[in-house]
Amino acid sequence: MRRRVALAGNPNVGKTTLFNALTGLRQRVGNYPGVTVERKTGDLSGAPGVEIVDLPGTYSLTPRSRDERVAHDVLTGRMAGEPTPDLVVSVVDATNLERNLYLTSQLLDLGLPVVVALNLMDSADAQGLMVDVVALSAALGVPVVPMAARTGQGVDDLLRAITGDLPAPPPRPAWTLMDAVEPAVEALANALPPDVPPRQRRSEALGALTSDVLLDAWATRSPVFHAEVLAQRDALDAARTPYRQAEMMGRYGWLTGIARAVVTKRADDAPTVSDRLDRVLTHRIAGPLLFLALLVLIFQAVFAWATPAMDAIETAVTAFGDLLRPLLPNGFVEGLIVDGAVTGVGNVLVFLPQILLLFFFLGLMEDTGYMARTAFIMDRIMRKLGLSGGSVVPMISSYACAIPGIMAARTLSNERDRIITIMVVPLMSCSARLPVYVLFIGAFIPALAVGPFSLQGLTLVGLYLLGTLMAFAAAWVLRRFVFQGDAGLFVMELPPYRLPQWKTVFYRMIDRAKAFVVRAGKIILGLSMVLWVLASYPKHPSDDAAQQAEYSVVGRIGKAIEPAMRPLGYDWKISAAIVTSFAAREVIVSSLATIYSAGDDATEDSPILRERLQNDVGADGLPVYSIAVALSLLIFYVFALQCMSTLAIARRELGGWKWPAVMWLYMTGLGYVFAFAAYHAARAMGWG
Amino acid sequence: MTLADLHPGDAATVTGYAADVPERVLELGLLPGTAVTLVRRAPLGDPLELRVRGFHLSLRLAEARLVEVTPDA
Known part of the structure; x- marks a missing residue:
């Protein structure tokens, strides 16, 4: 029988690296139906019959963003066409145990067999952190595999855990709700329809109590339960009980104790390399300047370094067409295939070098952790213009091509921010406009010198500026008149800088x-x-x-x-x-x-x-x-x-x-x- | 006093909330009793970079103003 194994974890914990290590190139990337969330699956290397599902990186299973919704729905068997996984691998960052275990504790509540992959052990070691793996396993009640996915350390142990006998479902984690909320959850667990399995009743009840999204789903499935939840909420509100915080307080109360017991830190509080890098890269003056310099470098690469490859593709396409001509019947077929299809597709392929280079740089920025800093540096300015710090990358990508730009907007968690960003990025001058600019500037703008610059060059820069300024203006108008209200939440982790994983960057680029x-x-x-x-x-x-x-x-x-x-x-x-x-x-x-x-x-x-x-x-x-x-x-x-x-x-x-x-x-x-x-x-x- | 009033380098403890704080902030561990340090402000003063439970978190002033703190002595 096929076994389905889900990888769940926070963003930036090396989940993608682990997924690549487990599956190699045997992966399939698609979309979950109806949502723009990437669905990544792959077959386990060397073990046919085991399918790995890479869930989107999330901090929580309570569905607030699209990513969390997908992770929640897949793990609870609510996603159409996705059977509930047989095993969940909870990928955890050993350098940041407490916050990572928050998601793990939610996974334990689901009642599915769980294995914890304690990743980034090498980073923990470098930071002087020691994790007592045996004690952690005992506290959580599930197997814990220490590992470092990027060096391959521990991957075999995890493989054995995935392919071996399934561990028993974990015991109910020992976290407790505040006394004022516990009776409400118990009452709701009893009020759930009888078809909800006993193992899930408590977490379903808690979810419906604290999450509007989860509650809404019950309105049609069980109106009685829905009404009961609303009644319990009213009662808790009347008593001024902060029940929405109860889950976070309860879980962290439990996890803080575990983290204290299993993590020891060698006494040295020297700032990490990451801290020192940030002093420069997010510095008041140096930060923005370095970001600008990086943009210039990327532009240089995308527009200058790509030229030889683009010329080569153009030559190859023409040669291919000439090769075909004599093989095809003269007239209609020859014209349709060579002048229509081959030339047309060649017109698109010619942009491939630029797109590859752009994705290479974007991948590097993402993989090293710098991407989050660009959002941090630019957020204030972008917000004044109706966008968000997270819109920076989509806009830059769109100088190469609006398609990757629009796809990059997926990282924006706020729906209005995402729509506004998608609506304006096609105004950034993409590389397809460049041939048009070059033709008409070359033909009709006089080749005069203006100081040290040429009038033709200035015109070109002017066109890029015009598009960019109009994108900002359009964003401002959309925010002011169509998507009124504050920009979405901007609560973001600034992950530690890490050396790029070339394999990850390469896979993503391809x-x-x-x-x-x-x-x-x-x-x-x-x-x-x-x-x-x-x-x-x-x-x-x-x-x-x-x-x-x-x-x-x-x-x-x-x-x-x-x-x-x-x-x-x-x-x-x-x-x-x-x-x-x-x-x-x-x-x-x-x-x-x-x-x-x-x-x-x-x-x-x-x-x-x-x-x-x-x-x-x-x-x-x-x-x-x-x-x-x-x-x-x-x-x-x-x-x-x-x-x-x-x-x-x-x-x-x-x-x-x-x-x-x-x-x-x-x-x-x-x-x-x-x-x-x-x-x-x-x-x-x-x-x- | 709120998170927004801290200076870079200041350590403090979360005491409560001035208004409803987005649940995401709570899930990331900014709960009453949690120790927090303001690492720096972004080049234009907003957002803030905080250190909480061993990781770095970026929060806008708008949200930081909702989190009440007592500075550590």
Whole structure:
């Protein structure tokens, strides 16, 4: 029979490292149905038939956040399609026993067999902490396995505990409620419906008494019990009994005693390395400066170091297309596969090096414990702007791509903070906008020197700034008018700094990159083929590519919407190119290349395409493009939401089309209004 | 006196609450009788970094003002 083993533990206790050590690459990452909480499972290395479920890291099983809800529901068998685990491994940080055992004591209450994995023994040793494992095991009534998952120490012992005979369910932990609350819990345990097993009645009763979320579930399951809980609450409130604190007081009262008895500290109160690092990294002045320096480094990496790999991918995609051409029947199939599918997917794959680098750095920040410090440093400023310290990372990620940015917002525990963050991060200039910026700045912004800087470079920086400032403005508006009220709670652990686990960083990087390629790839693959068809049919009798462009469906759409785009300074060709890029911004470069038939090798840096744009004249004999038109286009691309993948991921993370629709409307609306303003302002300045 | 009034380096003991404190704060162990040290304030004065039960906890001023303390002599 298959055995299911759940890993439960606080955040930052090395649970992921342990999970990787137990399962290697035999892991599956998905989502729990209906919630955006990652579901990680894997088969135990070398022991078929044992499935490990990595529960989200939580401090408590009382469901307040989505993560806690999932952990609670899986462990109590309330999660659809998830059988109750046969064994729970409670992963505990040996350097911080008291707080970690809080969750353990809740696990013991569930009545499932429990093994405690006492992790980070090496850190405890380095800090001069000694834990009496035998005494701890006796106090908790369950097996305790001392270990250090990152060095592999003790992993075999844990493996034996997981695969061997299941330990007996633990005795009821010896913590007690304050006298004023105990009778209420007893009465409620008796009032529960008869189908609740005796072993769980007490914890179910306590949960319903102290947690509104847990109580609500009883409203339909047993209205009688529901009413009884409300009556007990009223009675306790009338007697001014702080029953909501009773559980915490009771558990910690018990655990403080255990921690005192089993932990001895060598007498030395020297500040730890972590404390000393924090003196610099969260210093009033040095802290923010170092954070800024790190951001510059990440930017440098994402934009400069990725270039050789991006060029290589571009070359490889072109070569692959050329390789395919002779193998395919001429005409429709060849065009659809090579110019549609291969080129389209290549357009996405080209961002992979940037995304890998970004995830590498984000993984490092997370794994070393620095991520929590960025939230700590930035929280005050971010809150003034309607966001939270936890929004910093999603926003930075979005400079590479809004998809990882939106996914990174999962770490925000407050739902309003999370929605606001997701709604504004697509305004950060992502790497897909860069080709568009490069093409139009190169073609139409004069290469003048402004002091030590170039006007072109300054324009580029200006576009990034414009997007970022608008993201803050949008957040402020959303907080002020839509999601009124205080920012969510910001109670966060600042974990000790640890050396990064390269394996963990690497796995996470691969994992996220895979998700990006699969999700983005699927959408782009279909769309690029559709777009190619729309741009190639119906066929114009002549072989002239420019006439074909005008004659095709895309050209006709361009003509049809030209009146609406005229106020922004765009002719039908630009309008058509914009239409094609609504699924993915960077497509405008290849669309313009097709429309201006600059040849298949046109890229954003291609002098051919640039010159054709510069030389294009309209029906009135005047150049189509002026500085005003270029500025208008650039600003439209800063704001408008032209990215199918972003909408798809936002729909998944926000659980419906309502907010993604609002996102598309407000961003594209901003694009239109600001492009209009820029065009007319520039013309008034004589740049028309 | 509340947590928000402490200076960096001050040690104190939690005595009670001025109003309803979010349950998360209690679950992390900031209970009456618990020893707590204010380690530092963030660069802009908010949030605070506390040391409680052997780990470091970040708490905004808004929540810190709800936790009453007596400074240790």
